[in-house]
Amino acid sequence: MLEIIVYGVVNSVIFALIALGFTLVYGVSRLPNFAHGAIYVMVGFLTWSFINDLHLWYPLAIFLSLAIAAILGALIYRLVLIRLRGMPTSEIIGSFAFGLIILEGLRLQGIGGFKGFIGPFYVLPSFIDAKTNILGVIIDAQRLVIVGAGILLVAALWLYTKHTKVGLALKAIAQDEQAAMMLGVDSDRMAMISLAIGSALAGLAALLILPLGNVTAENGYRVLVYALAVCIIGGLGSWAGAITASFALGFAMILSNFFFGALWESVVLVGTIILILIFKPSGLLGKQKELEERT
Amino acid sequence: MITITESVQKERRKERLDRGIKVRCESIYGLTTWREICYLILPGTALIGGVLLLPLLVDSYWQRVLCVAGVYALLALSFDFLAQYVGLVCLGCAFFVGAGGYVAGILNDSLGWSPFVTIPIAAVTGAVISTLIFLPCLRLRGVYFAIVSFMIPMLTVNIIIALNIFGGTEGISALANLPNVWFDQYIVLGIMLAFLFAMRRLVVEDVGLVFRAVKDNDQAVRASGINITLYKAKAVFIAALIGSFTGAYLSHLYGWLGISLFAMDFSILPIAATVMGGPGTLVGPVLGALILTPLSEALRGFGQLRVVIYCLILIGFIVYKPEGLMNYLTRKYQQFEHWKEV
Numbered sequence: 001m002l003e004i005i006v007y008g009v010v011n012s013v014i015f016a017l018i019a020l021g022f023t024l025v026y027g028v029s030r031l032p033n034f035a036h037g038a039i040y041v042m043v044g045f046l047t048w049s050f051i052n053d054l055h056l057w058y059p060l061a062i063f064l065s066l067a068i069a070a071i072l073g074a075l076i077y078r079l080v081l082i083r084l085r086g087m088p089t090s091e092i093i094g095s096f097a098f099g100l101i102i103l104e105g106l107r108l109q110g111i112g113g114f115k116g117f118i119g120p121f122y123v124l125p126s127f128i129d130a131k132t133n134i135l136g137v138i139i140d141a142q143r144l145v146i147v148g149a150g151i152l153l154v155a156a157l158w159l160y161t162k163h164t165k166v167g168l169a170l171k172a173i174a175q176d177e178q179a180a181m182m183l184g185v186d187s188d189r190m191a192m193i194s195l196a197i198g199s200a201l202a203g204l205a206a207l208l209i210l211p212l213g214n215v216t217a218e219n220g221y222r223v224l225v226y227a228l229a230v231c232i233i234g235g236l237g238s239w240a241g242a243i244t245a246s247f248a249l250g251f252a253m254i255l256s257n258f259f260f261g262a263l264w265e266s267v268v269l270v271g272t273i274i275l276i277l278i279f280k281p282s283g284l285l286g287k288q289k290e291l292e293e294r295t
Numbered sequence: 296m297i298t299i300t301e302s303v304q305k306e307r308r309k310e311r312l313d314r315g316i317k318v319r320c321e322s323i324y325g326l327t328t329w330r331e332i333c334y335l336i337l338p339g340t341a342l343i344g345g346v347l348l349l350p351l352l353v354d355s356y357w358q359r360v361l362c363v364a365g366v367y368a369l370l371a372l373s374f375d376f377l378a379q380y381v382g383l384v385c386l387g388c389a390f391f392v393g394a395g396g397y398v399a400g401i402l403n404d405s406l407g408w409s410p411f412v413t414i415p416i417a418a419v420t421g422a423v424i425s426t427l428i429f430l431p432c433l434r435l436r437g438v439y440f441a442i443v444s445f446m447i448p449m450l451t452v453n454i455i456i457a458l459n460i461f462g463g464t465e466g467i468s469a470l471a472n473l474p475n476v477w478f479d480q481y482i483v484l485g486i487m488l489a490f491l492f493a494m495r496r497l498v499v500e501d502v503g504l505v506f507r508a509v510k511d512n513d514q515a516v517r518a519s520g521i522n523i524t525l526y527k528a529k530a531v532f533i534a535a536l537i538g539s540f541t542g543a544y545l546s547h548l549y550g551w552l553g554i555s556l557f558a559m560d561f562s563i564l565p566i567a568a569t570v571m572g573g574p575g576t577l578v579g580p581v582l583g584a585l586i587l588t589p590l591s592e593a594l595r596g597f598g599q600l601r602v603v604i605y606c607l608i609l610i611g612f613i614v615y616k617p618e619g620l621m622n623y624l625t626r627k628y629q630q631f632e633h634w635k636e637v
Contacts (some may be wrong), residue, residue, distance in 0.1 A: 031436050083614050088437045089384045093566055094613050096386075098608040100563065102603040221559075225449055228442045236439065254423030270446075277431045277443065 003249075004258055006137045012250025013150035014209055016243055018223055019230035020153065025240040026231065028174045029191035031042035031085070032092055035076055035099030036202050037224030043069050043101050043203035044215040049121045058125065066203045072102075073199025077192045085191075103220045117217060128213035146208050153204070154243070170194060229269060233276050249270070311632040338628070342578065343488060346585075350480040357589070358476055362548055364588035365483035366541040370565035371572070371580035372490060373534035378574035380498050380622060381530040382436070382510030386445035389561035390428070391538020392545065393448060393554075395421030398459055400552040402472045410471050414540065421539025426532045433527045436513070446616040448557040455554055466553025473547050478541035487581065490537055495577055497533075506530055563602075564591065569610040573619025582621060 018040070025033045043065045050061035059081045076098050084090040106117045126142040133139075172180035181187055202223075205235040210219075230249060234241030249272060256268040316334050326332060350358055370388050377383045399417035402408050408416075432443040456464055473479050481622040497503050505526055508516045513523050564587060567579070572583025587605060594601035612619065 032442065080610055080614060088441070089378060090613050090617070092384065092386065092438065093570065094610060095612075096563075097567075097609045101603050101606045101610075103608070104600075108600055110602065169420050221449060225446050228446060232442060246437065264456035266450055266457055270454065271449045273443070273446070274431050289415070 002135045003137050004254055006135060008251040008254040010139070010143045010147055010250075011254050013147045014249040015226060015230050015246035015250045017153070017205040018202075019227045019234075019242050019246060020205065021198035022227040023231050023234070023236070023239065024157070025194050025198035025200065026236055027189075028170050028194035031071075031077075031081055031191060031195070032088070032095065033076070033084070033195060033198060033280075034092055034096035034224065035102065036198070036227050037070060037220035037222070038099035038102040039069050039199045040202045040206040040223045041215065041217055041220040042106065043116050043206045044073070044124060044210045044219070045106055045122065047207060048124060048215060050185050051125070062207055066207075069203035070196040070200040073197075074192050076199075077188075077195045081191070082188060092179070099220070099224070103217050107217050117215070122215040123124065123213075124207070124211045124215060142208075142211050149204075160207075166193060168253050171276070175177040217221060230275055233273060257288060285295050302517070305637060307634045308637050309632050310635045313630050317629045318416065319334070324497050324512055325424075342582075346484050346488060347481075350477065350484070352370035355476065357402045358480055360590070361593045362483055365487050366545060367568060367588050368487050368563050368581040369490060369541050370578060371538050371568040371584045372494060372560060373537040375564045375569045375574060375577055375580040376494055376498070377530060377534045378569070379531070380503065381506045381531065382509060382513075382526060383433075383527060384437070384444075385531075385534070386439040386441050386562055386566070387447040387535075388538055388565055389448040389557045389559065390423065390427050390444075390451060392561045393451060394424045394535070395539025395542030395555040396546040396552050396556040397421075397542075398424070398539070399469050400470055400546045401461065403547070404432035404467050410473055414543040416537055416542035418540040419550045421542060422532050422535035424526055425535035425539065428529050429535075430524075430528060433524050440445055445562075448559075448562065452554045452557045458613070462553070464554060468549060468551045468554075470552065472550045479548060483541075486540065491577060491581055498577070502529075504524075508603045533541050564588070564605065567605045569619075570609055570612045570617075571619060573621030573623070574617075576619070576621040576625075577623030579619050583619070595626075 004270070022033060022036045025031055025036075046065035046068060047061045050056045052066060054061075076095060080094045080098055081091060084094050103117060124286060126140070127145050131138055131140045132144065161171045162213055169180070169185045170193065172183070172185055173187060180190075226249075230242055230245045233248065234245030235244070249269065252268050252272055253265050256264045309601075316331060320331050320335050324331070346481070348419065350361055353361065354427075370392070372399055373391070374385060375386055377385045395417045398420045399410075399413040402413040402416060403410065413527055430445065432447075435443060446531055455461055461467065482506065498506065505516065505521060509523050509530075516523050542556055545556065568583030568587050569580040571587065572579030572581065574580075588609070591601040594604060616623070
């Protein structure tokens with residue numbers, strides 16, 4: 001029983017971490033960043049290459065790959081999305097194509113001596129390699145780091161949007177774009193910043209979560225689907241909704257895992273999404289604004 | 296009709312005027328001389344003739360590619376119809392393919408029915424299944440529908456693997472093949488042309504008007520006492536009918552089916568073809584698919600590079616030439632343009 005609670009919390013925080021970047025970008029700039037999963041995987045591979053090919057110090061590798069992720073996020077906006085804003089179809093197709101270029105590019109073989117990241121050989125080191133005992137449940141330290149980092153990140157983001165100038169501007173754009181622009185907030189610049197932060201958050205999630213398993217390009221699609229599932233269930237662009245949804249999904253998956261076996265996880269995921277869509281199309285905590293768009 | 300666009304330079308602008316022959320063809324006088332009649336029927340005949348002649352001109356390897364190109368053209372057609380005429384951006388067209396393919400394959404494998412029976416049955420059954428699965432999502436609009444439809448095929452694959460049903464990861468092999476290579480090509484190309492002209496007709500009929508109204512302003516449609524979910528379901532059924540046919544056809548073409556029928560390729564390449572060919576034209580996506588599929592086939596040797604390349608094409612068109620090839624060509628065919636001093 002305690003096992004369910006402990007692993008349920010860990011799983012929920014993993015979901016929240018995955019969805020955080022996506023929901024931030026959508027909340028601020030109404031842009032669905034379908035390159036989210038690709039950036040997640042890319043950061044994993046970059047960090048792996050920095051450590052194993054260039055023999056960099058781990059924290060330095062982390063810093064470098066996060067910086068690259070943020071720059072790439074900004075580039076996605078500057079090169080592609082800036083011309084497509086306001087056309088939802090094109091936004092999705094454009095960002096998804098950009099993500100596919102990254103994901104499939106990582107698997108390219110034989111161009112310029114690049115071997116391509118194929119197969120289950122890429123594992124990131126965990127931050128602390130140990131196992132501890134919590135409430136009588138044995139758990140490895142990396143999972144605890146994930147929970148701690150998840151809580152810290154949410155707190156940090158909350159403080160950032162409350163107490164810094166850029167954070168307040170991001171919040172202003174999210175609440176009322178027209179009014180914010182009238183007060184001198186540059187909408188394009190804020191969208192670019194939100195994409196950069198969102199991508200860095202995706203990368204951070206990757207660095208925390210990937211040590212639990214292998215880094216593979218297929219991860220990217222799965223992560224994108226999870227992020228989308230959390231955002232849809234929670235109501236797009238709603239922070240509290242996203243966190244509630246990640247707990248709902250995290251526990252639903254652990255419970256199904258515990259009672260029916262690991263194979264049923266995805267069945268439960270689909271079931272939850274469809275049930276929530278039937279009974280509450282705006283998501284758990286979607287606001288009136290979302291309802292209007294979705295009826 | 297005169298269209299004027301601003302040019303890049305300050306002092307000049309580009310003026311577009313309809314060609315004389317186009318204006319003459321708009322009325323009954325279009326039928327008075329051979330020149331006008333040719334002008335009117337040239338684009339259609341070129342397309343039909345070109346498509347029907349292609350199988351005769353290429354060797355057996357490329358004939359196979361042509362079959363796949365026909366499949367992608369049909370899928371692009373159904374994506375374009377859903378996205379531009381009903382407003383449902385469906386990123387999960389692969390689900391239609393998978394549904395049709397699995398129904399056909401299972402009927403053929405377990406009951407031993409011939410492809411001529413399974414393909415029509417699978418097209419309809421697959422369409423019904425797809426419509427039922429998409430039904431809960433039809434209340435969503437825009438981004439929301441796109442996101443959910445994107446997840447459906449991926450999660451279906453997970454379920455098939457998890458429950459190990461329908462052959463699991465191995466798939467089902469040794470299905471009956473279609474009679475011969477000529478039949479293979481002409482059935483898919485013929486159905487492609489039939490659907491193309493049927494859809495062009497459909498979108499200007501009354502029901503097409505309702506579809507477009509659902510896209511532009513669904514609240515107004517609702518206020519007129521029309522059930523929008525019903526119409527969206529009808530549209531999904533039509534699109535899924537096309538998609539499921541291609542799935543059933545593919546599983547008999549290869550004599551094999553597996554979870555790759557739900558692969559992203561079936562969702563992405565049609566979208567690339569639509570964006571390249573010209574969204575909303577119905578002919579454009581078909582042309583786009585007929586160009587992109589051989590291109591991606593030629594790049595097959597490079598492995599994943601072909602995905603990267605068609606994504607680059609996709610981004611290039613969506614950012615720099617959003618009107619697509621077909622709209623561009625139509626404009627050139629009907630209008631001439633010249634620089635004019637301002």
